[in-house]
Amino acid sequence: MRLLPLREAIATYVKDGASVALEGFTHLIPFAAGHEIIRQQRRGLHLIRMTPDLVYDQLIGMGCAARLTFSWGGNPGVGSLHRLRDAVEHGWPQPLALAEFTHAEMAVAYQAGASGLPCGVMRRNAMTDLARVPGASVEELRCPFTGAALALVPAVTPDVTILHAQQIDARGNVLMCGIVGAAKEAAMAARQLLVTVEEQVETLRADMNALILPGWVVTAASIVPGGAYPSYAQGYYPRDNAFYLAWDEIARDRRTFSAWIERYVLAAADHAAQLRALGVSA
Numbered sequence: 522m523r524l525l526p527l528r529e530a531i532a533t534y535v536k537d538g539a540s541v542a543l544e545g546f547t548h549l550i551p552f553a554a555g556h557e558i559i560r561q562q563r564r565g566l567h568l569i570r571m572t573p574d575l576v577y578d579q580l581i582g583m584g585c586a587a588r589l590t591f592s593w594g595g596n597p598g599v600g601s602l603h604r605l606r607d608a609v610e611h612g613w614p615q616p617l618a619l620a621e622f623t624h625a626e627m628a629v630a631y632q633a634g635a636s637g638l639p640c641g642v643m644r645r646n647a648m649t650d651l652a653r654v655p656g657a658s659v660e661e662l663r664c665p666f667t668g669a670a671l672a673l674v675p676a677v678t679p680d681v682t683i684l685h686a687q688q689i690d691a692r693g694n695v696l697m698c699g700i701v702g703a704a705k706e707a708a709m710a711a712r713q714l715l716v717t718v719e720e721q722v723e724t725l726r727a728d729m730n731a732l733i734l735p736g737w738v739v740t741a742a743s744i745v746p747g748g749a750y751p752s753y754a755q756g757y758y759p760r761d762n763a764f765y766l767a768w769d770e771i772a773r774d775r776r777t778f779s780a781w782i783e784r785y786v787l788a789a790a791d792h793a794a795q796l797r798a799l800g801v802s803a
Contacts, residue, residue, distance in 0.1 A: 522693035522736045522737075522739040522740070522741065522742060523740070523741040523742070524689075524693075524721075524741070524742055524743070524744070525741050525742070525743055526743060527553060527554065527557050527717060527743040527745055527748075527791065527792065528557060528560075528561075528791065530715050530741045530742075530743050531554065531557045531558055531561055531715075532561060533741070534681055534713050534715055534740060534741060535558055535561075535563055535566075535681055535683075535715075536563070536680075537563055537564045537565050537566070538564075538565040538566070538567075538587075539563075539566060539567070539680040539681055540566070540567035540568075540569060540678075540679045540680045540681075541558075541566050541567070541568060541569065541679060541680065541681045541682075541683065542568075542569040542570055542677070542679040542681070542682045542683070542707050542711065543555055543568070543570060543576060543577070543682075543683045543684075544570060544571065544682060544683075544684055544702060544703055544704050544707040545684065545685060545702065545704070545749070545752065546571065546572060546700050546701070546702025546703065546704075547572075547597070547700055547702075547752070547760075548699055548700055548749065548752050548753045548754060548755060548760065549684070549685045549686060549687075549697060549699065549700075549701075549704070549749050549752065549753075549754055549755075550574070550576060550685065550749050550752035551576070551683045551684060551685040551717055551748060551749065552575075552576050552685075552748065552749060552750060552751065552752065552792075553685070553717055553745045553747070553748035553749075553750075553792035554683045554685070554715065554717055554743075554745075554748070555576035555577075555579065555580055555683075556576075556579070556786045556789075556792065556795065557791075557792070558580060558585060559579060559580060559583045559585060559782065559786050559787070560786065560787060560789075562585075563585050564584065564585060564587075565587045566580070566585050566586050566587065566588075567586075567587065567588040567589075567590065568580060568581070568585075568586045568588070568589050568590070568591075569589075569590045569591070569677060569679050570590075570591055571591070571592050571593070571624060571627045571628070571631075571702060571703050572591070572592065572593050572594070572597075572702075573589065573591050573593075573594045573602070573605070574594070574595065574596060574597055574602070575596060575602075575751070575765065575768055577589070577591075577594070577602070577605065578596070578602040578603070578604040578605055578768075578772055579604070579782065579786070581602075581604050581605050581608050581617060582604030582605075582607070582608070582614065582772070582778055582779075582782070583614070583782060584614040584615055586608075586617060587615070587616075587617070587618065588617065588618040588619075588620070589605070589617055589618070589619055589620070590619075590620040590621075590622070590677065591619075591620075591621060591622070591627070592621065592622045592623055592624045592626065592627040593624065596765060596768060596769055597765065598762075598765065599765055599766060599768070599769050600769055602772070603769075603772040603773050603778075604772050604778060605617070607775070613775065620658060622658075622659070622674070623646065625643060625646070626643070626659060626672070626674045627677070627703070628703055628706065629641035629642070629643045629674045630674045630675060630676055630677040631677050631703050631706035631707050631710050632706050632710075633674065633675075633676035633677070633710075634676040634677045634678040634679075634706070634709075634710030634711075635705075635706045635707075635708075635709035635710040638676055639675070639676055640673045640674055640675050640676055641673070641674045641676065642662070642671055642672070642673060642674075643671065643672050643674065644669065644670070644671060644672070645661055645669075645670035645671055645672045646672065658674070658675050659672050659673065659674055659675075660672070660673040661673075676710070677707075677710055678710050678711065678712065679707070679710065679711045679712070680711070680712050680713065681711060681712070681713045681714075681715060682707045682708050682710070682711035682713075682714050682715070683714075683715045683716070683717070684697070684704050684707070684708060684714070684715075684716050684717075684734075685716070685717045685718070685745075685748050685749045685754070686716055686717070686718045686719075686734075687718065687719050687720075687754060687755070687756060687757065688718055688719065688720055688721070688722050688725055689716070689718045689720075689721050689722075689739075689742050689744075690721070690722055690723065690724055690725045691721075691722075691723050691724070692736050693735075693736025693737075693739055693742065694725060694733055694734065694735055694736045695716050695718065695733065695734040695736075695739055695742065696725045696727055696731060696732070696733055697731065697732040697733075697734070698727075698728060698731045698732075698755050698756060699754075699755030699756075700755075701732045704732060704734075705732055705734070708734055708738055709738065713740040713741075714734075714738055714739050714740050715739075715740060715741050715742070715743070716734070716739055716741075716742045716743070717742070717743045717744075717745040717748040718742060718743070718744060718745070718748070719744075719745075719746055719747075719748065719754055719757050720744065720746065721744055745792050746793070747792065747793075747796050747801065747802075748792060750796060750801060751764035751765065761801075784798070785798055785799060
């Protein structure tokens with residue numbers, strides 16, 4: 522495990538054309554890492570995430586993504602992701618290819634990748650329009666033992682998974698508390714794992730249901746206080762609900778969106794500078 526500044530970690534491990542999963546389920550969303558990808562102007566990325574929200578809207582709107590594999594996309598509790606919609610409906614700033622799954626299928630896909638399997642197996646859900654989308658990846662299989670309808674879901678194996686977590690210890694072990702979503706599976710499925718954390722401590726104290734990623738899984742880590750803002754990090758800071766509401770208007774218009782990114786992401790040297798510009802204390 523390498524302890525690196527975030528700028529160096531992204532420059533070293535996230536290359537143009539890579540498949541990248543920035544996971545986080547309602548909290549611990551790696552916004553700081555996503556913004557650093559934007560600053561470094563990565564292109565042609567295959568973005569992967571169970572629930573793409575604002576940070577993916579920003580990456581897509583800045584032309585970083587060529588493809589999106591996902592199971593739900595939106596501004597939680599607010600509405601659409603306008604930059605994602607603009608890319609799909611109008612090809613701005615460039616066309617975006619979609620591979621859409623259900624939540625359960627995405628979880629199975631990550632699990633298959635983490636298990637070293639080419640695909641995962643689950644019970645066949647009720648038929649949806651996803652089965653009729655050109656190039657749909659999920660295949661039906663009849664169980665040879667019972668005849669039950671099963672679904673084969675191709676494994677997801679990102680080139681890089683990026684997570685945000687609360688702590689890292691002196692040996693490189695990473696602690697995640699709260700809702701962990703598919704973090705463990707996404708970490709184990711990836712070829713490389715980057716983690717941003719709120720702080721480094723000597724030893725970890727894991728409460729019940731906490732997740733510890735061992736140091737041998739982590740490729741590189743960066744200390745980035747406030748690295749999940751405007752989502753929340755349990756035990757450190759709350760979700761900025763006002764920002765999620767404001768983003769709906771910011772992202773509706775291409776010029777307003779571009780001006781916001783220029784002011785608060787591109788003009789900021791790093792995440793700490795961005796938080797200061799936003800008037801947020803990490």
